[in-house]
Amino acid sequence: MKIILSGALVRFADYTKEVDVEATTIAEGIEDLTTRYPGLKAVLLDGDGRVRRTHQLFLNGKQVERGEYPLGTAPVSCAAADTLFVLTSVAGG
Amino acid sequence: MPRRSRFAFASDTCLFSPVQMQPASVLRVGMTALASCIGGQLTEWRALKRDHRITVVIVGVKLAYLRDFDFFAACHIDVDAGLTVRSGGRFLELGCVLGPADDPFAVLTVLNRPVALSGTQALDATPCSLDPALLSRFHADERDDSPITRPVIDATKALEEGGELIGQGTMPFTISRGDCEIADQWQNVRLPDWLSAGRERIVFATADPRVKVGLRAPMRHLYAEYRRPMYLGDEGILATHAYATADTVSFVHQIHAVTSGAPVGVCAVAIEEFATGEQP
Numbered sequence: 001m002k003i004i005l006s007g008a009l010v011r012f013a014d015y016t017k018e019v020d021v022e023a024t025t026i027a028e029g030i031e032d033l034t035t036r037y038p039g040l041k042a043v044l045l046d047g048d049g050r051v052r053r054t055h056q057l058f059l060n061g062k063q064v065e066r067g068e069y070p071l072g073t074a075p076v077s078c079a080a081a082d083t084l085f086v087l088t089s090v091a092g093g
Numbered sequence: 094m095p096r097r098s099r100f101a102f103a104s105d106t107c108l109f110s111p112v113q114m115q116p117a118s119v120l121r122v123g124m125t126a127l128a129s130c131i132g133g134q135l136t137e138w139r140a141l142k143r144d145h146r147i148t149v150v151i152v153g154v155k156l157a158y159l160r161d162f163d164f165f166a167a168c169h170i171d172v173d174a175g176l177t178v179r180s181g182g183r184f185l186e187l188g189c190v191l192g193p194a195d196d197p198f199a200v201l202t203v204l205n206r207p208v209a210l211s212g213t214q215a216l217d218a219t220p221c222s223l224d225p226a227l228l229s230r231f232h233a234d235e236r237d238d239s240p241i242t243r244p245v246i247d248a249t250k251a252l253e254e255g256g257e258l259i260g261q262g263t264m265p266f267t268i269s270r271g272d273c274e275i276a277d278q279w280q281n282v283r284l285p286d287w288l289s290a291g292r293e294r295i296v297f298a299t300a301d302p303r304v305k306v307g308l309r310a311p312m313r314h315l316y317a318e319y320r321r322p323m324y325l326g327d328e329g330i331l332a333t334h335a336y337a338t339a340d341t342v343s344f345v346h347q348i349h350a351v352t353s354g355a356p357v358g359v360c361a362v363a364i365e366e367f368a369t370g371e372q373p
Contacts, residue, residue, distance in 0.1 A: 004352075042213060058354050
């Protein structure tokens, strides 16, 4: 699966906007992503390992419902050809 | 008495075009005024972020040029600004007057939305209202609960229905770090420069001579509404339509983000208005 990062997240992935990850679920993909870029973990995930409410996920252009993607619960399946877009709604710069 | 922040700065040539103080320059001064007003009426801006985990982002701009004012008009520029709480703390509005107190040349109004920071280094945030403790720092005469207006929506509809389309075009652009603030998010004050570039393309490429006023004359009004930010490395398309009415030529702009993964849609809309009576 390809993960595309936007916004303020890019600098925590060493200015890489697109990352190919090995994953069968969104949760696995995010785990792979944050393992490769540890600095991204605290920015993208809260203390419980859930994606922060300030970021939205889109799988192949369709928004993933928030309740579906906390890591470790109700995993959303994905395939190698899928694209997961991580959108930062707004930053308070 | 509502509190005001007043300061002056030396005029320099880069602030101006041949015909007026550039809109982006006015907005940049507006940001300085905003920081000054936040510090004077609320708390130091960095303390607002650090201690209260709140900041503000621009969601709307209204700029009215009241009279001609070019580089040779003065050696310094006076600024008089104040902050008003709108809608019970859902918005903070900056009112900023530029020029001598008895004869200002521009009035800038900037509508800001408070946002709550998540606390990470990315400064990611969600919209919020000012909490009661922060609200209490504003005086009673610094509050206004009248409805928020959206001039871009109404003016665009009026132009589409009653104006004559005399030119149109698109312009791709990319957000670079020089366009961004500390979160690698676009600086809202950069918007007028992109609008200007889109307008100039139409002026140079359109046969209808009425569009020439878009470079020949000073702008009279700018209205902008920001809907979703763009970030470092994002690509966008500026779509511009020029409309003529009996006494104005207006350039109506939409900025779309070009992304491969999400239906982000329109990021900003704006109107630049020129008076057709302006002669070469």
